[in-house]
Amino acid sequence: MNPARRIRDEIAGLIRSGAWRPGDRIPTEQELAAQHGCARATVSKALSELAASGLIERRRKAGSFVAHPPVHSAVMTVPDLAELIAARGENYRWQASSIEAAKRSEAAIPAPALCIEGVHLAAGEPFAFERRLISLAEVPDARGVDFEKEAPGTWLLAHIPWTEARHIIRAVSPNRKEAALLGVGTTAACLELDRTTWRAGRIVTHVRQLFRGDRFDLVAEFNAGMKGEG
Template sequence: MNPARRIRDEIAAAIRSGEWRPGDRVPTEQELAARYVCARATVSKALGELAASGLVERRRKAGTFVAHPPVHSAVMTVPDLAELIAARGETYRWDLISIIDTDDTGEEPLAGPALRIEGVHRAAGEPFALERRFIALGEVPAAADADFAKEAPGTWLLGHIPWTQARHVIRAVNPVRKETSLLGIGPGAACLELDRTTWRAGRVVTHVRQLFRGDRFDLVAEFNAGP
């Protein structure tokens, strides 16, 4: 077998079997060259192919790491990020940043008393998405007593409040400095913003802005051609 192909296939097998987990550091080119008794150029070619397939991530001056697989979500649903991340075999965690009662929702499409909640969704211990959410207390009074330090508000809402209508707005954005810091990304990194409002019987339940790392999340729609 071609040496580069052998290296590529054996590393890919270790990743897919779970032996090497997302975030694990891959041995250096020098270490792999010694292990496989080949030139570093051969190792570099194999790692390049693995990076192109999305299995590893090569970081300048830092090395090569097992990539975090992108999470896929259907565009026309209201996803539970905890379930999506767990389905990829990664540990999910929600970190609450702040929660306040407010009557000022700015340009958000709801009026009256609301909870304003901000936090970070994490996958395998690393930042996955930022969230800023408003919950209409007039429609969801029970939210005032919920423990959003322990459970993400989106998860809580899906378990307690049925919705009848939702509207997504999806756009590419340039995050501000605070957002890049919270997401653990560099300036100019690609981000995907999902702006969503959900209603129940014509009344707004919640409005949320979620900012995703562009390398961690895909929005997917499947549909059939019309007659």
């Protein structure tokens, strides 16, 4: 077998078997060349193919790492990020940065409202920034919830049924605060999901979630029987 292909297949096998987990650092080109008794150029070719297939990330001056698989979410659903991340085999954690009463009515949600900001983490790394408003007129029980420990979206999905939802999806660049929280540069490609949900015609919550572009996909499936433009 071609040496580069053999190295590529061996590393791919370690990743797919779970022996090497997302975020794990891969041995250096020098170490792999010594291990396999080949030239660094051969190792570099194998790593380039792995990066092109999305299995690893090559970071300048930092080395190569097992890539975090992108999380897929259906466009027309209201997903629980904790469940989506856990389904990929990664540890999930919510980290609140601020919880306070909204200072004014915004996003069509009149005061009183609760404003919550924080970061969703996957495998210990930032996955998405969230800023959420919850209508306390519609969801008064939210006052007594410890959103330091539980992500507001997870709690709402478990306790407050919604009847309508609207998504607005944009490709954006983060501001400095958001970039710092997500661990990316201000020129990084991010996906913004702006969502409002209603119950019986009354707004329950409005949320703006900003995802790292390399970690999240929105997916929709259609069939020939659905109406719409071709």
